[in-house]
Amino acid sequence: MKMNYLELLGSDLKSEPLVDLFERHDVSVVYEYDRKYENRPDRYVAQIPSLGLEFIFDDQRKLQELFIKSLGTLAGGPFACDESLRVFEDKGEAEEFARRNSIEFTEATEDEMGFDICRIRFLRDEYSIEYQFVRSALHMITIRKGNA
Structure with a gap:
């Protein structure tokens, strides 16, 4: 399973x-x-x-x-395809998805050692999903219990 x-x-x-x-x-x-x-x-x-x-x-x-x-690995190995976790081409696509689907979100941009790192966090009642973009490409997804 x-x-x-x-x-x-x-x-x-x-x-x-x-x-x-x-x-x-x-x-x-x-x-x-x-x-x-x-x-x-x-x-x-x-x-x-x-x-x-x-x-x-x-x-x-x-x-x-x-x-x-x-x-x-999002839909591979021991994990089922999860419609709640999506792969976005860039931060703009993630923002557009959130707006279209009435998902509350926050965003932040910072420069770490010469790299532009952008984060967009989708806030839900029981969890949050944070997408991290480095050089405009999706680099990592973090899911957290609660929406902090």
Whole structure:
């Protein structure tokens, strides 16, 4: 059975779908704690480089963020095609899609080491989807529990 990215948000680290996925890809989960006493919450991080995925779990071991770094995996391997996650040619296309579909969104642009990085975040009640564009090309998608 194929998994859905958005349905994984809020899942427990030890939920059956995630355990199966992590076992299949020999994933190690790393516990990151606030070693410098900066009042940062502890978290758990897991990566599947072959799928271009990074999972961030909170201190309660619930999936809060999922970074999709390899856009070719959106509808491949263990994941079903998800109509909520789209690949846009550029930020303008993403903005137009949001407007046409009455999706609330925010946008930001910054310069990091000479690269124009544009982000557009679609805000939903239970999650957000952030599209990151580098040099006008879609570079990464981040989905987050909640719409912060």
